[in-house]
Amino acid sequence: MEKNFILAGFGGQGILLAGTILANAFMLDGKNVTWYxxxxxxxxxxxxxCEVVVSDTEVSSVHKQDTDxxxxxxxxxFDRFVQRVKTGGAIIANSTLVAEKRLRDDxxxxxxxMTKIANExxxxxxxxxxSLGVLSSVxxxxxxxxxxxxxxxxxxxxxxxxxxxxxxxxxxxxxAIVNV
Amino acid sequence: xxxxxxxxxxxxxxxxQAAVNAGCQCYFGYPITPQTEIGEYLSGKMQELGRGYxxxxxxxxxxxxxxxxxSTGVKAMTSSSSCAVALMQEALSYxxxxxxxxxxxxxxxxxxxxGYIYPAQxxxxxxxxxxxxxxxxxxxxxxxxxQECIDLTYRAFYLAQKYRNPTILLADGLLGQMMEPAxxxxxxxxxxxxxxxxxxxxxxxxxxxxxxxxxxxxAQIQHIKDLFKKFEVIKENETSFEEINTEDADIILTAFGxxxxxxxxxxxxxxxxxxxxxxxxxxxxxxxxxxxxxxLAKQGKDFxxxxxxxxxxxxxVKYAINGQSDIALVNRPCGEWLSVEEIVDSVKKVMEKNxxxxx
Amino acid sequence: xxxxxxxxxxxxxxxxxTFCPGCDHGIAMRLVAEVIDExxxxxxxxxxxxxxxxxxxxxxxNIDCVEAPHGRALASATGVKRAxxxxxxxxxxxxGDFASIGLAESMNVALRGExxxxxxxxxxxxxxxxxxxxxxxxxxxxxxxxxxxRNREYYGYPIKMAEHMAxxxxxxxxxxxxxxxxxxxxxxxAAIKRAFEVQLEGLGFGFVEILSSCPTNWHMTPEQAHExxxxxxxxxxxxxxxxxxxxxx
Numbered sequence: 083m084e085k086n087f088i089l090a091g092f093g094g095q096g097i098l099l100a101g102t103i104l105a106n107a108f109m110l111d112g113k114n115v116t117w118y119x120x121x122x123x124x125x126x127x128x129x130x131x132c133e134v135v136v137s138d139t140e141v142s143s144v145h146k147q148d149t150d151x152x153x154x155x156x157x158x159x160f161d162r163f164v165q166r167v168k169t170g171g172a173i174i175a176n177s178t179l180v181a182e183k184r185l186r187d188d189x190x191x192x193x194x195x196m197t198k199i200a201n202e203x204x205x206x207x208x209x210x211x212x213s214l215g216v217l218s219s220v221x222x223x224x225x226x227x228x229x230x231x232x233x234x235x236x237x238x239x240x241x242x243x244x245x246x247x248x249x250x251x252x253x254x255x256x257x258a259i260v261n262v
Numbered sequence: 263x264x265x266x267x268x269x270x271x272x273x274x275x276x277x278x279q280a281a282v283n284a285g286c287q288c289y290f291g292y293p294i295t296p297q298t299e300i301g302e303y304l305s306g307k308m309q310e311l312g313r314g315y316x317x318x319x320x321x322x323x324x325x326x327x328x329x330x331x332x333s334t335g336v337k338a339m340t341s342s343s344s345c346a347v348a349l350m351q352e353a354l355s356y357x358x359x360x361x362x363x364x365x366x367x368x369x370x371x372x373x374x375x376x377g378y379i380y381p382a383q384x385x386x387x388x389x390x391x392x393x394x395x396x397x398x399x400x401x402x403x404x405x406x407x408x409q410e411c412i413d414l415t416y417r418a419f420y421l422a423q424k425y426r427n428p429t430i431l432l433a434d435g436l437l438g439q440m441m442e443p444a445x446x447x448x449x450x451x452x453x454x455x456x457x458x459x460x461x462x463x464x465x466x467x468x469x470x471x472x473x474x475x476x477x478x479x480x481a482q483i484q485h486i487k488d489l490f491k492k493f494e495v496i497k498e499n500e501t502s503f504e505e506i507n508t509e510d511a512d513i514i515l516t517a518f519g520x521x522x523x524x525x526x527x528x529x530x531x532x533x534x535x536x537x538x539x540x541x542x543x544x545x546x547x548x549x550x551x552x553x554x555x556x557x558l559a560k561q562g563k564d565f566x567x568x569x570x571x572x573x574x575x576x577x578x579v580k581y582a583i584n585g586q587s588d589i590a591l592v593n594r595p596c597g598e599w600l601s602v603e604e605i606v607d608s609v610k611k612v613m614e615k616n617x618x619x620x621x
Numbered sequence: 622x623x624x625x626x627x628x629x630x631x632x633x634x635x636x637x638x639t640f641c642p643g644c645d646h647g648i649a650m651r652l653v654a655e656v657i658d659e660x661x662x663x664x665x666x667x668x669x670x671x672x673x674x675x676x677x678x679x680x681x682x683n684i685d686c687v688e689a690p691h692g693r694a695l696a697s698a699t700g701v702k703r704a705x706x707x708x709x710x711x712x713x714x715x716x717g718d719f720a721s722i723g724l725a726e727s728m729n730v731a732l733r734g735e736x737x738x739x740x741x742x743x744x745x746x747x748x749x750x751x752x753x754x755x756x757x758x759x760x761x762x763x764x765x766x767x768x769x770x771r772n773r774e775y776y777g778y779p780i781k782m783a784e785h786m787a788x789x790x791x792x793x794x795x796x797x798x799x800x801x802x803x804x805x806x807x808x809x810x811a812a813i814k815r816a817f818e819v820q821l822e823g824l825g826f827g828f829v830e831i832l833s834s835c836p837t838n839w840h841m842t843p844e845q846a847h848e849x850x851x852x853x854x855x856x857x858x859x860x861x862x863x864x865x866x867x868x869x870x
Contacts, residue, residue, distance in 0.1 A: 360687075
């Protein structure tokens with residue numbers, strides 16, 4: 083098994099952090115994982131993205147052309163990465179900021195109002211973790227418990243007080259698709 | 263943190279912490295993307311530990327500070343990236359001639375010139391052949407995973423001191439920025455006694471001078487010969503590479519550094535397509551595993567070199583093959599790493615064309 | 622019989638200077654050696670040597686030395702000192718190494734207040750390569766690369782290093798001395814000693830600019846060369862102590 087994920091949004095949406103939580107979740111689940119950020123001309127301003135590759139065996143390749151899952155938090159990222167989803171793959175989009183369009187019939191589309199849910203929980207800053215919750219509901223190899231471990235690992239002791247809110251965001255995200 | 267515990271860590275931080283674990287007493291550096299995290303991390307860490315740290319005024323100064331520090335027998339290093347490593351070439355030539363155990367980390371970006379910050383592998387020649395003057399050789403180690411960033415940083419410090427030879431860890435921007443689970447373990451090498459040559463003040467012994475040239479012609483000739491004799495020993499003892507599925511292979515894909523990850527994946531796809539492909543990765547770029555490549559070529563195995571430059575390692579592979587089998591180059595000068603799909607397609611095309619041209 | 626004169630212990634046994642006749646390097650090195658003897662630091666000292674005539678210090682002084690590439694002596698010395706804070710570290714270079722190719726290193730060492738000591742011989746020319754224009758070449762001075770004399774249009778102005786060093790906050794001591802006469806030589810020795818002392822006291826960077834002659838490339842006799850230092854050079858490069866943290870505080 084080897085799956086890859088692209089996480090994308092605009093600067094400030096916590097994309098790299100979400101990717102780090104995701105990568106830690108897989109690592110703590112005993113899987114091999116590689117995380118790498120967008121790197122190059124895009125580093126300053128505009129969209130931010132990172133890729134996470136998870137595998138039962140050694141993670142060999144990087145910079146894959148196609149992705150199994152694209153988690154996109156803004157329109158620009160949706161437009162760009164919907165083309166890179168593999169046949170049979172899925173795009174999971176933040177419908178607060180992304181128009182619901184389904185132009186391909188060989189992939190699955192999931193829309194959830196991630197920013198709206200985050201705002202209802204008290205902070206748009208937590209959109210990234212809401213999005214991970216949504217991802218966990220559509221991605222079989224990713225469990226909520228693993229993500230909780232990932233959150234605990236990343237927030238650690240320094241930001242311990244934020245853990246309950248992040249767990250709540252994860253829960254809310256995981257229930258978002260059914261509620262839509 | 264337990265020694266063996268796996269942590270998700272960026273290549274740059276892995277290198278920096280590995281240097282600390284290896285007992286690096288001094289770090290000197292100047293910021294440049296994509297390796298700045300190394301200096302950022304060590305600025306705090308070295309002060310915490312009471313070790314040496316200087317925000318150097320330039321890369322020229324940084325590597326010369328390293329030379330000063332290691333001349334006293336301690337471990338020290340600097341890190342930089344391509345165009346700034348170019349500034350250090352004079353010092354590497356001196357350090358090789360002085361036999362100073364300088365450790366230099368190069369997290370490559372592209373070139374020529376400023377080269378912006380796209381990842382690339384264009385410093386193969388700069389590292390292996392050097393941009394400094396005269397006949398000299400440095401040891402070059404090329405990691406391909408974050409775990410290897412740690413393992414080879416340890417090895418770099420060890421080899422530099424063991425052979426009193428400058429040693430380069432040649433990583434790339436992708437590896438520097440990438441996070442993977444890795445464990446540090448303990449520095450696995452014995453400490454090298456430097457007291458026989460290091461400067462410590464001429465107390466109870468003759469004064470020592472470390473300098474790069476002999477002013478007597480015969481002595482200078484002998485000095486250069488001795489340096490090369492030493493490198494033969496390094497070649498004999500320290501050449502390393504990774505090899506998979508080469509035994510029954512008709513064609514062997516070879517790459518160094520993080521690019522090798524994609525050929526590892528590509529050979530699996532090629533084998534599913536009925537092409538008997540093998541994998542060969544030089545870990546030491548200098549000394550280069552020429553002998554093993556030559557043996558494989560002698561068995562009639564063809565080679566495809568995959569690299570993110572215009573064919574720098576290609577020349578060394580070709581030299582090693584020495585006309586015994588065919589060779590082709592699959593490359594891109596910089597930017598997005600060649601994907602597994604691109605490599606597979608290119609290999610098929612090369613085979614169809616019967617190696618008539620490189621791509 | 623009382624011995625009134627001897628060769629400093631910090632010189633190598635049986636050494637012979639290989640400098641040109643009348644060159645002041647011999648005097649400057651002797652002063653450094655005497656001071657090292659007097660401070661009792663020979664066995665605890667490491668020098669990063671420069672390129673140019675000054676590089677030969679490792680032939681004459683009985684101390685540990687590491688050669689740095691041209692202009693990088695102060696970077697090398699920084700590395701030595703940061704690795705071995707308990708050692709006494711010094712550089713001995715010409716004006717070309719210190720004030721031209723190594724100016725960035727010199728200024729930054731002074732600004733960081735590295736606990737090292739540096740001596741710069743100012744002889745207004747590149748001696749080893751045969752008398753070319755350097756950073757300290759005086760206005761109007763003819764050299765092989767300023768055949769019509771130094772002028773503003775092509776060459777700009779000479780640098781006054783002791784004053785510049787004194788302006789850096791990390792500098793504990795900066796002085797300019799000359800080697801043209803016995804009184805000046807005695808002053809020079811006192812300054813060299815003080816430049817080491819500020820390091821030993823952990824006060825910061827110690828610097829001495831030493832006006833010295835290069836009769837060969839000046840095309841002068843040693844006497845004429847010393848006369849040039851006394852009259853022309855001290856006019857342009859005034860002697861004195863420009864900074865001593867002890868006095869300033």
